[in-house]
Amino acid sequence: MYEAVHAHPDGQSTAARFATTAERYGYEGVIVRADDADPDYERLREDLAADVVDAAEIVAADPQHASGAVGNARTKHTLVFVCGGTNALNRFAVEQDRVDVLTRPFEGADGSGDGDFNHVLAKAASEHSVWIEVNLAPVLRNRGGHRVQHLEKLRRLKRLVDHYDAPYVVSANPQSHLQLRAPRGLAALGAEIGLGEEWTREGLDAWGRLIARNRERLSESFIAPGVERGRYEEDD
Amino acid sequence: MKHLPKHLQPRWRYLAVEIETWPDAEFERGAFQRDLWYAAQNLYGDVGSAETDLTVLSFDLDGGDGETIVRAYRGTEDRARAALATVDAVDGTPVGLRVRGISGTVRACEERYLNGRTGRGKQRDVVFENEPHPAVVRGTRVDVEGTDGFAGATRLDFE
Numbered sequence: 001m002y003e004a005v006h007a008h009p010d011g012q013s014t015a016a017r018f019a020t021t022a023e024r025y026g027y028e029g030v031i032v033r034a035d036d037a038d039p040d041y042e043r044l045r046e047d048l049a050a051d052v053v054d055a056a057e058i059v060a061a062d063p064q065h066a067s068g069a070v071g072n073a074r075t076k077h078t079l080v081f082v083c084g085g086t087n088a089l090n091r092f093a094v095e096q097d098r099v100d101v102l103t104r105p106f107e108g109a110d111g112s113g114d115g116d117f118n119h120v121l122a123k124a125a126s127e128h129s130v131w132i133e134v135n136l137a138p139v140l141r142n143r144g145g146h147r148v149q150h151l152e153k154l155r156r157l158k159r160l161v162d163h164y165d166a167p168y169v170v171s172a173n174p175q176s177h178l179q180l181r182a183p184r185g186l187a188a189l190g191a192e193i194g195l196g197e198e199w200t201r202e203g204l205d206a207w208g209r210l211i212a213r214n215r216e217r218l219s220e221s222f223i224a225p226g227v228e229r230g231r232y233e234e235d236d
Numbered sequence: 237m238k239h240l241p242k243h244l245q246p247r248w249r250y251l252a253v254e255i256e257t258w259p260d261a262e263f264e265r266g267a268f269q270r271d272l273w274y275a276a277q278n279l280y281g282d283v284g285s286a287e288t289d290l291t292v293l294s295f296d297l298d299g300g301d302g303e304t305i306v307r308a309y310r311g312t313e314d315r316a317r318a319a320l321a322t323v324d325a326v327d328g329t330p331v332g333l334r335v336r337g338i339s340g341t342v343r344a345c346e347e348r349y350l351n352g353r354t355g356r357g358k359q360r361d362v363v364f365e366n367e368p369h370p371a372v373v374r375g376t377r378v379d380v381e382g383t384d385g386f387a388g389a390t391r392l393d394f395e
Contacts (some may be wrong), residue, residue: 011364013388020376020390021256027333047392135252141324177388178256178332183333192279192318199295 001183002207003170004031004055004081004103004133007039012176015039015052022138023050023178031082031207033057033103049115053211055079055100058098059105059109063092078214081133081199085113094125094132100210101169103133111138117157119164126166131210134155137173139193158195169210170203192193240314249283249311250293250339252349253320255302256332259357259372259379263327265295271326276319288312295343298337299356301374305345313338362394 003022007015018030023235029051031087032039035058044052044062056073058081060066064081066089082093085108094101102125107113117132134157138150161168170190174180181189185205190200202206216222221229239245255268268334270290289312293305308316320333339345359373364387365381365390371380371389378389 006390008387012385014390014393016390016392017377017388021332044392140322147278176330178258178330180322180332181321182334185317185333188314188317189321191314197314 001204002031002051002053002211003027003029003174003204004027004033004169004207005180006173006175007032007034007037010035010037011174013178015178016044016048017047018174018180019044019050019052021180023048025180025182028208029053031055031211033058034077053079057081057103059081059083060089062086063088066092070096070098078211078218083109085109085115087116090115090117090121091124094121094130096130097127097128099128099130101131101133101212103171104135104173105132105157106150107135107138117153117160121161122160122164122166126164129167131167131169131206132161134158134168134170134195134200135168135173136189137179139189140172140181141179142184155194158199167206168203169206170200171207199209217224248289248340249310249313249316250342250345251306251313251316251320252336252339252345253304253306254334254336254353256298256334257297257300257302257326257329258384259300259374261297261300261329261331262276263297263329264306265292267327268292268295272306272319272321275323279322280321281321284315284390288315288319290316294346294350299374300372303350305342305350364389364393365376 005018007018015032020045031053033055037115041052041054054077056077058066060069070080079100081103082099083103084090084093084105090105093099105115105117138147172181187197187201191197223229270288276290282341288308291307293307295304298301308335317335323333334350339348357372360371360372360373369380371378376391380387380389
């Protein structure tokens with residue numbers, strides 16, 4: 001299980017602090033969703049017990065700006081996220097094979113977005129295998145009306161994702177190591193808010209599968225995009 | 237008041253909860269209890285709160301590290317976990333909470349999961365982002381004091 005975190009200077013804690021705390025909480029490692037952050041991944045992986053995965057989270061105002069940034073980030077990072085928050089951005093992200101995860105589809109980077117998610121996007125996400133992030137941050141740290149609205153959206157998102165078999169991931173979007181929550185706590189919360197304990201746990205596990213897939217694609221056995229060096233089938 | 241017969245006594249479970257916060261944070265049992273009950277009430281309402289109980293028994297916080305025992309009815313441990321997960325701040329101070337384990341008696345809970353190892357860290361000056369800052373060092377953890385609050389780091393960030 002992994003958690004995707006906002007490391008310093010995007011958040012308040014460094015990647016190393018996130019990784020040590022996450023390991024204590026029972027995660028395999030953390031994914032640094034970097035906007036400005038640029039830690040020394042090689043060294044962190046060597047010195048820490050937890051895994052530290054490099055990812056770029058692209059925060060853009062519109063699809064035109066996002067498109068260029070996706071191309072740049074794709075060659076440099078293991079994972080590429082696009083932060084949603086508007087209908088145009090959500091649409092753009094789920095139709096790009098180059099994008100791994102559409103993050104925060106409803107609220108966007110500053111929490112003021114008015115993005116929506118519907119059956120068209122769910123279908124596209126499943127076709128282009130773009131993971132959809134189920135963001136639990138507003139459930140954990142907001143109260144009152146905003147939280148109620150977000151809960152409604154999450155329930156609808158779950159129905160769409162289940163129906164179209166779209167891939168999804170669950171995250172608490174922590175900005176500091178104090179905002180990390182243990183997987184069991186998140187699963188219990190998922191059960192409480194109607195997402196289901198198993199479903200939430202599955203979403204936390206999905207990060208690991210996504211990382212394994214991308215690391216395999218970046219490994220040396222792929223000599224060109226889509227061309228893997230492997231064993232031939234034996235002829236009889 | 238007379239004791240209830242044994243078979244009618246409530247069955248409790250005790251959750252050992254680890255608290256982590258910034259080193260300058262100071263709050264008492266009462267504040268933690270209030271924010272925990274608010275979190276539970278906001279999450280599953282008065283009925284759910286009554287079903288779960290969530291009384292804070294022992295509480296110990298010093299220098300940003302703390303331990304506490306939260307009581308819940310047997311069978312509602314997961315609801316208690318969920319409420320604890322949604323406590324993001326106590327008295328306005330951000331807190332990280334983790335359930336270390338659950339026991340059937342207070343004594344077992346203390347013996348197995350609490351180690352009473354709260355203690356103040358050491359004040360140091362560190363260079364963070366090319367500027368000197370005061371910091372509090374606790375083991376490998378380093379909390380750097382900036383102009384707009386603390387930043388969390390580890391020793392590794394200063395090597």
